[in-house]
Amino acid sequence: MPVAKGEKLEKYEGLSPAQFFYRNKEIAGFSNPARALYQTVRELVENSLDATETYGILPNISVIVEPVNEDSEKIKVKVEDNGIGVPIKEVPNVFGKVFYGSKYVLRQTRGVFGLGVKMAVLYSQITTATPIYVKSSTQKSRIIYEYKLFIDIERNIPFILSLNVYKKKDSWHGTAVELVLRGNFSQVKKRVEEYIKRTALIAPYATISLKTPDGEIKFKRVSRKLPEPPKIGKYHPRGVDIETLKRLIRKSNSKMTLLDLLSTSFDGVGRITAEKFCEWAGFNPNIKIKKLNLSDLEKLANKMREYNGWRRPKSITLSPLGERLLKEGVKNILKPEFVTAVTRPPSSYGGNPFIVEVALGYGGEIPSSDAPLLLRFANRIPLLYDEGADVSKKVINSIDWNIYKIKFPAPLAIVTHVCSTKVPFKGVGKEAIADVPEVEKEIKIAIREAARRLKRHLSRIEKMFEIKRREVTIKRYMNEVSRSLSYISGIEEEKLKDLLLRILKEDIKRRESSKAGEKIVKKAIVSR
């Protein structure tokens, strides 16, 4: 093709995924030596939790952060778990190839991107030229293997420096990882500790220890009951896009009908539901899916999104905390006067099921401030950075708290927990959740429900206060009234006083019982 000589043209090139993230470390949370250290610790801890609790193993996790010799910015991070281990042939890719992993399935896990630990490896090798050390063994394997490896950044493949294999002498299984990076521990100490603390709180079945130059903190498990592990599931039909349909059709055989596809590939869709949908949407259920063209697929995706007859997604892929555990958590950390929790039923966006949980604490040891104190969790990961960009913050800012009798400054804390097979994080650093409309709506409903409960509590407090005030007022005049009555009636003063006190007590009792109280108020209104 004719391109004239000497013309100003741009220079084009392609990057490997590893090159891309090497150039754009900030995107994955590795923006400076302090933050990189924080991010390294959390990526390793989250991998360890995924490798244990997801498979029914009570987690034992040890974290060590220590400077290497005299250089205080050269930090060794070591994390060991008792998880299911990484198979020997997968270790190189799992630690040395960006966009490779086991988390690309429909199931709630802390890890999702297949990126975090690779970023930690990358950051180590470019700041200290030290390879990652990995020791692992799976549960039934008879060997233990140790790798040292770098990432070949330009080609996005692992570069193995050494592999040692030896026989297992005991029943140890799990993974131990060691990295050396330039990190600033003093700047990020508080955050790391807070992260471990909040993790321990949301995973009370785990034993986690953190050893640093300042000493050791150990959180022992307070429960041996693991929550039901999440299972791998199917896409929910609402919000499935054209690409997903194309992929399913590509994989299917030529005899498959639309009815077959709908009733075998999607969550909660049987033949009856599929038939009803086809009728509603104007599709022939017996059409061979290989015959559908692009505009059919567009119509199908649109209709599937608009249809109201789908069942709510099943929650087998998810593992929410539940209202009881969430309330316990809030009581433990925040020690409020009042606490309530709401676990919403499962919902979905883009085919991904999710559950929103919200807890609301008021009073007690919660400090008064001009805005609610917000504690965010996603798939049991505490989110400590970037609150301002999070959907929960957006929802909280949009609520008129006066409706719920809350006037700031107030001692109000809100905990939000979004569980999903794919939490819509805004960045691969996993710090803020995007404002996907479905998720935003669920958070809003949950917070409002919790806030209504708080309002009832505050109203009750108000009423109790009113009753108390009434009691005090009446008691103040009791002697006077008894004396006057005694003078008029001739009945003994003490007797009258006892009688009046009894009447007052009964009246208070009646008013204090909430329902009776409401009746009294209603009667008063009616009788006007």
Added chain:
Amino acid sequence: MPVAKGEKLEKYEGLSPAQFFYRNKEIAGFSNPARALYQTVRELVENSLDATETYGILPNISVIVEPVNEDSEKIKVKVEDNGIGVPIKEVPNVFGKVFYGSKYVLRQTRGVFGLGVKMAVLYSQITTATPIYVKSSTQKSRIIYEYKLFIDIERNIPFILSLNVYKKKDSWHGTAVELVLRGNFSQVKKRVEEYIKRTALIAPYATISLKTPDGEIKFKRVSRKLPEPPKIGKYHPRGVDIETLKRLIRKSNSKMTLLDLLSTSFDGVGRITAEKFCEWAGFNPNIKIKKLNLSDLEKLANKMREYNGWRRPKSITLSPLGERLLKEGVKNILKPEFVTAVTRPPSSYGGNPFIVEVALGYGGEIPSSDAPLLLRFANRIPLLYDEGADVSKKVINSIDWNIYKIKFPAPLAIVTHVCSTKVPFKGVGKEAIADVPEVEKEIKIAIREAARRLKRHLSRIEKMFEIKRREVTIKRYMNEVSRSLSYISGIEEEKLKDLLLRILKEDIKRRESSKAGEKIVKKAIVSR
């Protein structure tokens, strides 16, 4: 290797970059139909600006957003520019391959990731099954070519549906792009308009029109003077990492010495600077670089970061607005009573030069609020989302404004502009800048400098106010005093009044001239 049967193991897989971003659209700003539409418009406009102003062409950009037939959520976006065009053989990859582009060089451009337009293509094809239409021609080419293409998501390669080539009849060059996606225009109308408006303001040499169902807005260029286009540069030696050193060494021949490497590969480093550095760092300048081992490279990278003798990075790769233009911009948008601007000298992080510019507006039409109004720009891109996660917000929150005589609520607006060959965006959606320490420090210095100027202005205002008050007071008693003086002296009352008025005027003049005012104050202090 022995892996026991029936063992619980995870399922591992790799993803292509296109698959990764298809699954994680939120990360690139495509979180919902409204946001996706906004993001599509801005990615296309930013590409158009890069293809014109970077090459000395005065930009003419037309943007059309319109619904396709009766479906109000099926939106066509069309953007055309008069830029340098994309060479015919590059079109497929530029629009159909994630991590491919022309922006991976050391030069300030709006685009950086080689991702934005591909995300728009991806979003179109998965929501409406419509391919992207691209028409382009380079400046000296005699042909125009039209492509229609999809992205093969699993393989991350373009899938070309059609290519038409025809002879050019006029001298047209540039690129026109058309996409059809599910988008919600009414929800995002204001943001799109604001984006175009702010873009026009920061690029006063561009003509940009926006046509929507609600009518056409056109911003004509107010200047034909293009800023000096940025040039492609070298890495700055401070903060270069081990990976960069390895890459440079791999590319060099076996005779190259450390002195050669330092004095040819880095910004602002000649042989003398390189020799001084080697002496300071304890390196033999004549060592062959191929002989350096990993621990040498670690030491070299550390020493290069610590060395204080490097020159400031050259700013040829950057294209800041400059204080004058920035002040003009602020005057035009915000109409403040007072405005000042600070353009900092170039600095660098991780080898990437950057310049911070800050403008500060006070009073006038700026509304009073509890916190400063913040307008953020990065490489002349207006940033409208995720303010809470931005480094500028962090800096502003950390400043004690009382020091600068500002008490909130106050009518204070702050504009920050970070120009860099690589702006450290927090996400590939390019909405917030990460808190890289070097950038944070520069923003802080610039805001403080601007705030000090504002303080001087406020002090002056205070003094002027004091002078005015004095004038009013004196004038109030002027008649009384003249009459009394006239009575005592026998001089005509009117004459005395004129004289007194003249003295007063001179006194005010002297006080108003700032320096004289200061002198008076100093005298007053000395004479005590």
